[in-house]
Amino acid sequence: AGSFQDAGVIQCAHNLNFPLHVVPASSAPCPAWSAFSVSCPAVVLEAAEDRPDALVARLYEAHGSTVVAWLQTSLPVKEAMLCDLLERPTARGHLPLEQRGVRLSFTPFRVLSVLLVLRQ
Numbered sequence: 781a782g783s784f785q786d787a788g789v790i791q792c793a794h795n796l797n798f799p800l801h802v803v804p805a806s807s808a809p810c811p812a813w814s815a816f817s818v819s820c821p822a823v824v825l826e827a828a829e830d831r832p833d834a835l836v837a838r839l840y841e842a843h844g845s846t847v848v849a850w851l852q853t854s855l856p857v858k859e860a861m862l863c864d865l866l867e868r869p870t871a872r873g874h875l876p877l878e879q880r881g882v883r884l885s886f887t888p889f890r891v892l893s894v895l896l897v898l899r900q
Contacts, residue, residue, distance in 0.1 A: 790824060790842045805859070814823035820849035823886060829867075830874035834897045836867050851894065859897040869895055 781787065818825050822843035829836045835855070841847060860882045862873035875882045875894065884892055 781801050785822070785894045788821075791821070792831055794824065815855055818849050819852070819880075820847050823849040823884070825851070831867075831900070836863065837894045837896060838851055838891065839884065839886075839894070841889055842892045843889040843899065845886075846888065847886050849882040849884050849886065851884055853896065855896070855900040856900040857896045861895050863877075863893045863895045865891070865893060866877075867893060874900045 784790070816825055816837065817863060818839065822841055822845050823839055824842050825837060825839050827836075827838045829838075837851060839849075839851065857877060860875040860877055861869045862875065863869050875884075882896075883896060884894070886892065
C-alpha cells in the first residue's frame with residue numbers, strides 16, 4: 781500500500797537479489813555486529829571496497845528525493861573524503877568526522893563514493 785518508498789520496495793528488491801547466506805559457526809553466543817549503517821532509508825550503501833589502507837563506500841539515493849544521510853561505521857576511520865567513480869579524491873572533498881558519522885547530502889538518484897582512510 782502507498783508509494784514504493786513507503787512499501788520498502790528498494791530494500792525488498794535488494795534483499796531478493798542479494799540474499800543472506802547462512803554459515804555454520806560455533807555454538808558460542810556472538811553479539812550482532814555491522815560495519816556500516818546509513819541513517820536514511822532512501823540511501824542505499826551498495827558497496828564497500830577494500831584497499832590496503834582504506835575502504836571506498838559507494839552509496840546512492842534511491843527514492844528520487846533530496847536528503848541528508850549519516851554514514852556510520854564501527855571501523856577506525858581517521859579521514860573521510862569524497863572521491864570520483866575511479867576512486868580518486870575530489871578537490872575540496874574532505875568530509876569532517878562527526879559523532880554521528882559522516883554527513884552526506886544527496887539529490888535525486890545521486891551516487892556518492894566516499895574514501896575512508898583507516899587508522900593502522
